[in-house]
Amino acid sequence: MNKIFSTLTKASVAIMLTTAVVSCNQGAKSSATSSSDSTTAAVANTPSAEKIVYINSDSLSEKYDYFKDIKSKLEAKVKKAQTDLQAKSQAFQREVAEYQQKAGTMSASERQATEEKLARKQDELARLDQNASASIQQDEASEFNAVYTSITEYLKKHATENGYKFVLTYSKSNPAVLYADSKLEITNEVVKALNEEYKSKKK
Template identity: 30%
Template sequence: MKKGLLIIALSISLFACNKTAEVKEVKTAYVDTSILMKEYTEAKDLEAKYKAQSEEKGRLLEAEIKRFKQDAANFQSQAQANGQSWAQQRGAELQKREQELSYAQQALSQQLQQESGAEMDSLVSGVKKFIKSYGKEKGYSYIYGTGDAATVLYAEDKFDITKDIIKALNDKYKSAAKTEDKKEEKAEAKK
C-alpha cells in the first residue's frame, strides 16, 4: 500500500512538473547596424545635411586662406624692397593671421562635429526605441545587433531582420516628412 501511494504521489508530482515546465518559444533575430545606418533614409539625409554645411562653410574659409596665401606671396616679393623693419612687422601680422585661420578651421570642424554628433545621437536613440517597439509588436524575445559594434558572432541568415527594420524606419520617416510638408503647405496657403 505504501508503495502504491508513493507511485501515485510521484506520478502526480511528475505530471504537475510537466505542466508547469512548459517552455515558451523564444523568438530571436538580429539587425546589422552598419547596414541599417547606411540604408536608413533619415541617416543619409543627416549625413548629406552636414556634408553640405561643411562644404558651404569650408568655401568661405578657403577663400580667406587663398587671400592669405596671396598676401604671403606678396610679402616675400616686397620684403627686400620695403626694408627689414617693415618685413618684421608685416611678418608678425601674417603669422597672427595664419594662426587665426588655423583656429577658425578647428572651430568650424568642432562645431560641425558637435552638431552632427548631437543629431546622430538623437537618431540612434530613436532607432533603438523603434527596434524595441518593433520587437514587442512582432513578438521577439531578443533582437541582437551586429555590425561595427558586434554583439553577435554568428547567426543564421533567417534571423536577419535588418531589411524589415530599414523598410519600417524609412516608411515611418517618409510619413513624418509628408506630415511636415502638409503642415508647411497649410501654413503657406493661410498666408
C-alpha cells in the same frame, strides 16, 4: 588647413548603429525594460519562448532614409567649411608671397609690422579651422543622437509587439556577432517601417 574632417566613415556608422540596436528583455513580471549592450551578445540556443532576432547595421545605414539625409547634410556642411577655409588660406598665401617679393625694399619697421599682421592672420585661420571642426563634430553628435533615438524607440515598440527578447546587430565592419542565421534577420521590415515613419514625420 587640414583639421576639418567628417566622422561619417563606414566603421563609425556601424558603431553608432551597433549602439542604437536594442537588447529587449520583456519578462512576465517586468513592464518594458531595455538594454543597448548588444555588442557583447552572441546568438545561442535558447528556449523557443525567448525569441532572438538581429539587424544588419550595414544594410540599415544604407537604406534608412533619415540616416541618409543626415549624412548628406553633414557632408555638405563639411564641404562648405573646407571650401571657405581653402579660399581664406589661398588668400593668406598670396599675401605671404607678396610680402616675400617686397621684403627687400621695405624698411625694418615695415617688415616687422607686416610679419606681425601675417602672424595674426595665420593664427586666425588656425582658430577658424578648429572652430569649424568643433562645430561639425557637435552637429554629428547631435544628428547621430537623433538617429539613435529614432531607431531605439522604434525597436522597443517592435520588440514588444513581436515578443522579441533580444535584438542583436550584425556588421562585417564590426563583427560582434560572428555568425547569424539569415532566418532571424529582420532588417528589411525594420527599415521599411522606419522609412515610413520618417516619411510621415517629414510631411
